[in-house]
Amino acid sequence: MKFVDEAPVFVEAGKGGNGCMSFRREKFIPNGGPDGGNGGKGGGVYVEAENNLNTLVDYRYQRKFKATNGEQGSGANCTGKQGEDLVLKVPVGTTVIDEDLEEVICDLTCVGQRFLLAKGGHNGIGNSCFKSSTNRAPRQFTPGKPGEERNLRLELKVIADVGLLGMPNAGKSTFIRSVSHARPKVADYPFTTLVPNLGVVSVQQHRSFVIADIPGLIEGAANGAGLGIRFLKHLSRCRVLLHLVDVAQHDDAAPVAEAKAIINELVRFSPALARRDRWLVLNKVDLLPEDGRESVCNRIVSELGWEGSVYRTAAINGLGTERLCQDIMCFIEEKNRQEAEDKVLARMETEHCARVEEEGRIRIHEQAEQRRLKRRHMMNKEVQFDESEDHCKVEVTCTH
Numbered sequence: 001m002k003f004v005d006e007a008p009v010f011v012e013a014g015k016g017g018n019g020c021m022s023f024r025r026e027k028f029i030p031n032g033g034p035d036g037g038n039g040g041k042g043g044g045v046y047v048e049a050e051n052n053l054n055t056l057v058d059y060r061y062q063r064k065f066k067a068t069n070g071e072q073g074s075g076a077n078c079t080g081k082q083g084e085d086l087v088l089k090v091p092v093g094t095t096v097i098d099e100d101l102e103e104v105i106c107d108l109t110c111v112g113q114r115f116l117l118a119k120g121g122h123n124g125i126g127n128s129c130f131k132s133s134t135n136r137a138p139r140q141f142t143p144g145k146p147g148e149e150r151n152l153r154l155e156l157k158v159i160a161d162v163g164l165l166g167m168p169n170a171g172k173s174t175f176i177r178s179v180s181h182a183r184p185k186v187a188d189y190p191f192t193t194l195v196p197n198l199g200v201v202s203v204q205q206h207r208s209f210v211i212a213d214i215p216g217l218i219e220g221a222a223n224g225a226g227l228g229i230r231f232l233k234h235l236s237r238c239r240v241l242l243h244l245v246d247v248a249q250h251d252d253a254a255p256v257a258e259a260k261a262i263i264n265e266l267v268r269f270s271p272a273l274a275r276r277d278r279w280l281v282l283n284k285v286d287l288l289p290e291d292g293r294e295s296v297c298n299r300i301v302s303e304l305g306w307e308g309s310v311y312r313t314a315a316i317n318g319l320g321t322e323r324l325c326q327d328i329m330c331f332i333e334e335k336n337r338q339e340a341e342d343k344v345l346a347r348m349e350t351e352h353c354a355r356v357e358e359e360g361r362i363r364i365h366e367q368a369e370q371r372r373l374k375r376r377h378m379m380n381k382e383v384q385f386d387e388s389e390d391h392c393k394v395e396v397t398c399t400h
């Protein structure tokens with residue numbers, strides 16, 4: 001199935017049904033009086049988080065969603081039928097943004113959460129509601145009101161506790177395969193992974209966390225190189241990031257240079273994301289000679305000036321991965337405990353996530369804008385080129 005993590009949609013709630021103007025007309029009942037019923041309310045548009053959805057692929061082709069209108073009221077004081085609500089089912093982790101106001105409307109973080117996106121129009125009032133002692137035969141009635149309309153953008157962020165970060169071929173997918181039951185493709189060429197993959201790591205019974213493998217980053221990703229930086233948004237809610245570095249490369253300087261490039265891209269994407277807890281994972285140590293392993297790893301750490309946690313792993317055979325997973329589990333549990341006890345901390349964490357998302361959104365938007373300008377520039381160039389070709393042809397025909 002195609003992984004779609006962004007979709008623009010247009011939602012329109014149903015219009016309220018008109019009120020009815022009618023008078024009771026029956027044999028032997030003179031002056032039956034007004035009996036026009038009210039219209040039905042228009043249906044609203046809701047969004048709801050569903051458990052067994054993983055992508056926004058359902059919103060890729062259908063972009064317009066309209067709830068049904070309320071029906072018109074009728075005689076004999078009959079109220080029109082209400083419009084049916086429309087519920088857009090989305091995966092957990094979806095954020096709904098108002099495109100026109102650039103405002104987050106809601107964030108669906110658990111199954112079953114539901115939000116109203118567009119309110120159905122009010123129903124019109126029938127003439128029987130206007131009767132009074134002084135107005136016994138009212139001819140007034142009101143029309144139904146139109147439903148709300150909104151231009152929205154659905155954005156999905158996979159919900160994971162741990163995010164993998166690194167250059168293509170660093171061994172991210174191999175790592176997730178070795179610690180979970182996820183089976184992303186692994187190959188020795190760059191950009192094997194094109195969409196995020198999730199895996200559940202079970203450390204013990206009832207102790208597990210979710211890990212996300214995202215496509216590799218390269219230098220210049222913030223300017224659109226490789227697959228760009230848009231997948232970094234999936235790391236915005238992770239508790240900890242694992243920065244995987246391939247330590248066994250032909251060029252001794254490459255691991256440090258690549259790690260610096262990744263940090264640079266991370267900062268350019270979102271300084272708040274760069275401040276998240278990040279652990280350095282020196283992968284592929286099995287390819288280093290056993291006696292020189294320690295010194296190579298130490299050199300990389302010191303050249304990077306890394307002060308946080310460092311792990312040495314060989315994802316291909318599971319060397320060092322178990323201890324790393326144990327430490328991650330303890331770290332996540334400790335963070336959860338602290339946040340449960342300290343509400344201020346929990347609020348700061350939520351605000352931090354929101355900041356990462358906001359910064360990321362701005363960056364992705366800028367990148368999309370740059371791409372659009374570039375494309376327009378190229379098209380203009382092509383048109384100019386075509387025109388100059390036509391001139392040449394004309395000149396040739398003239399000389400003949």
Ligand SMILES: Nc1nc2c(ncn2[C@@H]2O[C@H](COP(=O)(O)OP(=O)(O)OP(=O)(O)O)[C@@H](O)[C@H]2O)c(=O)[nH]1
Nearest residue numbers: 168169170171172173174191192193216314315316
């Ligand atoms: N020897 C050795 N090879 C590894 C290790 N980890 C990964 N590899 C190999 O490195 C290559 C790339 O691994 P992947 O897991 O696809 O790398 P990735 O980071 O997911 O790459 P992209 O999906 O392209 O971003 C594969 O040929 C793996 O077999 C390791 O610990 N030791």
Ligand SMILES: [Mg+2]
Nearest residue numbers: 172173192193
């Ligand atoms: Mg991969």
